[in-house]
Amino acid sequence: MNAPMLVPLTVRAMADVLTMSVADLCRTISATSEDVYGPW
Numbered sequence: 001m002n003a004p005m006l007v008p009l010t011v012r013a014m015a016d017v018l019t020m021s022v023a024d025l026c027r028t029i030s031a032t033s034e035d036v037y038g039p040w
Contacts, residue, residue, distance in 0.1 A: 015025040 011025060011029070012022055015022045018025065020028075
């Protein structure tokens with residue numbers, strides 16, 4: 001299922017698998033998104 005409401009659960013699971021904090025993963029996702037798509 002692809003639903004925006006599942007993003008927090010997905011990010012938490014990803015952080016767990018990658019053994020990093022949710023905050024660090026969010027910063028990484030944000031930086032990567034900005035590199036790919038540019039600043040908002």
